[in-house]
Amino acid sequence: MTRAALRCTALLLVACGGVATPAPTPTPATMPGPAPLQRVGDAASRNGECVACHDEIAAQWQDSLHRAAYTSPDFQSALRSEPLPFCRGCHAPEADPRRPEPELAALGVACVSCHLPQGDAVLSARPADAPRAAPHPVLRDPAFAAADACANCHEFTFPDRRPVPEYMQTTVREHRASTQPDRSCADCHMPRVATNDGAAVRSHAFSASRDLAWMREAFTVTAQRPAPDRVELSLDLHEDRVGHAFPTGDLLRRLVVSVAVTGVARRTAPQRRYLARHWKHARPGKGPGVRTLDHDDRLGVGEDPRVLTFTLDPADAALPVEWRVRYERVEAFVGPGEDGARVVGGLDLFEGTLPSE
Template sequence: MAERNQQCAACHPDVAAEWQGSPHQRSDRGEAYRRAYSREPLAMCRGCHAPEADPRREPPEPLSLLGVGCVTCHLSGDTVLAAPRSQELTREIAPHPIRRVPAFAGAGACAGCHEFPFPDGALRADHALMQSTVSEHAASEHRHVPCASCHMPARGEGRRHHGFSREDRTAALRDAIVVASRRLPQGSVEVRLELRGVGHALPTGDLFRRIEISAEAFSDEYVRVAEDARYLTRHFHPAGKSGAPRRQRHDDRLGADGQTVRVVRLPLGQAAAPLPIAWRVAYQRLAHPAGDDDDHAVVESEVTIAQGILPAHEGEPP
């Protein structure tokens, strides 16, 4: 399949250049995946992260480098799947059969990989999903907007970007979450977060992500007097004895259950009342596996979405 993929790339060089280096091409090479996989090296992981290789063993180098390739998304036997077009010109000039299927223009092109149960799914009475982006999309106000409309921006006549880019990730996250903050009496802070233009919960996908909302009060000598934090994520019960699967306690991610607004209160206490309070909202990726204790999870990387300082004597609620 690696050779077959090179043929696609040779005839579609502009698409290939975008795909090269994308999270799909690097699905078996990414740092975060490699770290997680070294702890949990299951055939199931290989089936998705190196989908062209035999999942029973470590993927050979060329198929590891292929990752999620042109052939993975587009090929059904010898036929190339494509999105429907109003004008059919390409079928005549393409040197390969093309089948235009409506599902390929919708979540169907992504569903096989972006939603799946836990590896121990059979043991779970609640049939919990490890990733549920496709169901979240179906329940979102943007359910009629195909994944590709947001993740594969149009590039002129019939072309869509294949980079599934992360370059402007920070800007994209800042656009996606609108944040407002205010002081409440007795040293409390209220932070309001609203999800905008995202067709699923945020974070979605991989479990080891969360949004942190934190606040600290400092004295005049910059000594921290009080602090507090909350996490929007899928919260799980602590791991049971005898390896029983962990069950989800609750899900307060932005957009989960159609709730696109979350209002979080951080009571720093009376000691903070006369002091300025610094607050921050961050999108964090955690080390695998995350601890059961939210406050002591190891943060691998983070993006600050918004931050500010609320002075003591202003902004008192009306």
């Protein structure tokens, strides 16, 4: 009898000897999300323990936007114009959304927010064959390796009551509709990096919008002048690198595509186009008001390259043209159109000059 057959017999004996009960279906683990969380113990000291043992991952997290989700000047400034418990729920999930305790709020999206959404066992996406066992209970769920780990925070609707709910962020459905639905968010956003002891561990830096090199790899731009008074910019998203629209996430992010004729005698005013979710106010004039989506022309995954055409005054046909593609983080609009915007940050992604024809 082979070893495998022996094992089978042993298993059979156990099964026959006992009462036949179906294998228990594992209860799916609670995935991380906004407050209120079912927290066991004190979040700050629990988080301090994770940080103390996992020092390399902790250093990446310390510099991340997850860590700064509540304390960052950008969030604090936005919160002042909309001071809602709703906002604190995601940006400070460890604190009471109504009366946030400063120490707990300052944790932002912490180790415990993602890894201890419920109960006392640390949520892990790894299979049980880890080379080194953890000195703490571990709850394994493959869903934590999928978009589920991010979905409760990275996709949500406006908090106001409206007949048909509308989304403030749609990264998860964009991901599902993309050509990369089988690659998890972590696959791109948590690349494996080498640690001091030689292991390759998922990065917790989560850098995206502040990382010029990373943002520039998302697409390429080619510029041409098919006629003396016409400029064409073609933006080609790299589908294998982006798993959702560009920009995704916060509702007021945008790409600004601009062209300007250079030279003293120019007749054409500089021109700008915005690739973004374009919002309109359902009840204009009433405070920050209710925003509804007018149209969405962000770069989508799976689309042909986007071609933008700009027409120049024929008198400028002989002049060189400077073009630029910039990514902007807008905090608020300060006029009727989209030109008047309070821009709190951004990156110059691509620029160039087209010689005269």
